[in-house]
Amino acid sequence: MPCTAAQLRVIIEETQIHKMHLPNGIPTTVEELLSAVKLHFCLDGNIALMYMDKDFGNEFFTLTSTNELRDKDTLKVVDREPPVIITLAPVTDNSTSSQGSLNESASDNSSLVNCSDTFSFPQPPEFRSQTWPTNFSIPSFSFDVELLLQEGNKACGKDGSLIQNPSLKSDILEKLAEEIFQYTAYPSGLQILAVVEALLKKHPCLQEPGTSFSGLYGWQQRLKYKMANFRSKLRKRKVPCPELDINSFHGKTHNRTSPKIYKKPKRAEVNYLPPHPSGETVETLELIRKELLEDVKKKNNAKEIQEKMAATFSSRRLEVVKSSPAIKDFLERWPALFSETEIKEEFNRLTTISLEQKFMFNLDKYTPKLIGLMEAKGGTIGRKLKPIVQKLRQNLRIGMKREAVIHGLVLYLGEMQEELFKECHEDADCDLSADVLKILVVRGTAEDPVNVSIVLEGQEILCHCQNPAKACALLMGYIYGMNLEYPRELRYTFEVFQKLFLELDFIKLSPKVQALKAKLLAQFC
Structure with a gap:
């Protein structure tokens, strides 16, 4: 059925009021309208919409359904701040003495705030928070390396001379490997190429024309092998990192003669196999999973389900990647995942994208x-x-x-x-x-x-x-x-x-x- 075009009056700030034309009419859902507003006015961040209700003296109310809107109605864009939960812990009162120190009191208050301020749905620190960047940013190296590179770039710009210092390469590769690992443990060939291109663009004195016409090949190979060595070093140090453990010999069930099959991100997953949250074990996460089986049967407990699904994300990923369970079995074990809200949250945990x-x-x-x-x-x-x-x-x-x-x-x-x-x-x-x-x-x-x-x-x-x-x-x-x-x-x-x-x-x-x-x-x- 054809729909009628509509116009809305949109208040972004008290001093910014605009008209928004909707040629296909008012969207059927609040999410679609919110996306259209963000696109039209180039907005970003966590925002919500309110509408002006003429029946209540033009007061603004939270928009929960687009059925409330008519042509030429007024919307207001507001910031939606994350809720803050403040938990106050009991403190022993030792200040009865008249000689109490103001400094001690200030210190106690500061300690109370720092320890008890918590946010709902926190992002575990073990998770990566960024996708691979469009333009890779070369990090700063140690002080002495930066000085050598600065002098080398000047000489390169003056007469084209290049740095011939093998000891320099080791420091550079180590820092690049650390930076890459913040995004992925298994960079692709194109990602390694992007890093090398960014490195030589920032520091042209590091080019190696003898290895290839572009001067990139030598650095590509070194960085590729450096990442393999970097992963081996983390395994030897027993750093808790499931995405490395699952590809180690002890983490596999095949025999020595079978081909080695790596389980690694193939579609730009940021948190492909994250470690368990601090303080949690396989046993404690299994208990939370069993609690979720009862939680999904209750009403009005979406917040509790979301918190527990976020806490058990690492356990769920390990099960999916390692065992490749059948849909029917996984539905029985994780019924909460099979809802619109939770699959969106799961995708966001995996990719950091809405x-x-x-x-x-x-x-x-x-x-x-x-x-x-x-x-x-x-x-x-x-x-x-x-x-x-x-x-x-x-x-x-x-x-x-x-x-x-x-x-x-x-x-x-x-x-x-x-x-x-x-x-x-x-x-x-x-x-x-x-x-x-x-x-x-x-x-x-x-x-x-x-x-x-x-x-x-x-x-x-x-x-x-x-x-x-x-x-x-x-x-x-x-x-x-x-x-x-x-x-x-x-x-x-x-x-x-x-x-x-x-x-x-x-x-x-x-x-x-x-x-x-x-x-x-x-x-x-």
Whole structure:
């Protein structure tokens, strides 16, 4: 059903009031509207929306449903600060003496605040907090190394002379390995190349023309072997790091004659195998897991579930990576993960990225360009795309438009929609036993789906996903959360989901997706 364009009055600060035009009407969910506001006004951070209620004297109320909004209504953007929980511990009063020291009192108060101020849902310090940077920043080296590099860069700029000091390389490689490990324990060849390029750009005196035309090859090889040695050193020191332990000989079950298969991040996971939280053991985390089995049966305890799911993240990851459990078994052991809220949280723990917001932002960003490419496509694929292009020319609601664009994207990449979406009528029995990875769309008499579900290994694991586009985003969450492989029949579609929509590991692209990205960026230029 076509929707009417709308305008909203948006207050960002008391002195900044703007108009926001929504050509496809007011989004159906608060999350979609929040994403649209962030995109339109280039906002970032943890913000919320409030709306002006005319029935209460134009007072502002928290927006919980977009059904409250009408054309030309007023929104207010507010910062949403994390809640602070302050726990006051009893303190023995030793200040009865008239000779009490003010300094001692101040010291006691300071100690009380520092020890008792806690934040809800803390990020464990063992977790990595950043994805691999677009531009790798070379760290500062020790004082003497920096002096030598400074003099070397001056000489290089003057007469092109290069540093010939072997002892310098060891210090540089050690510092680079430490910096790389903050992002990943197993850097790819392209990531190592990016580090070397950044190093020689900052310190051109370190080039080695004799090893290759570009002067990069020698440093690439040294850094590659340095990372291997750095990992070995951490293992020997028994640093608690599961992503290293699982690839050590003692952490494997194969015999000495079997090929060595590394278990390491393949899709830019930041916290692929994090260590257990400080003070926790396998036994204590198992007790928390069993508590979660009872918690999911209770009502109004989402906060407690979220805290326990965050605490048991390392245990869950070890189980997923090491054992590759069946979906049915994992559903029985971790039922809390099979909800929209928790799979978004799990994806954020794994990648530090907001799943739905990032996916929808880039899907909407590329939509006009994708429609243009679909319209220009010829041949057999162009004929298949024609009905979708005609549908996209209509004034569709945003959810329906996103669904049509994804259907068109699958066809444009030369893959089949039926491999991703399974359509079923609400009155029919739908057999899911043979479906390994699908999005089930149940249709009725209305234009909108009656239900949209995610199916994995014949199990309907998540229902009521609102629309197929949102289901695609949540499906990416489960692929990451369960460490699943992409279906070969849809490898290009999922590569676009990951590398263009979620912007994860976008350095290395297949030729087909690289060509698509080039066309999209060319149109932006």
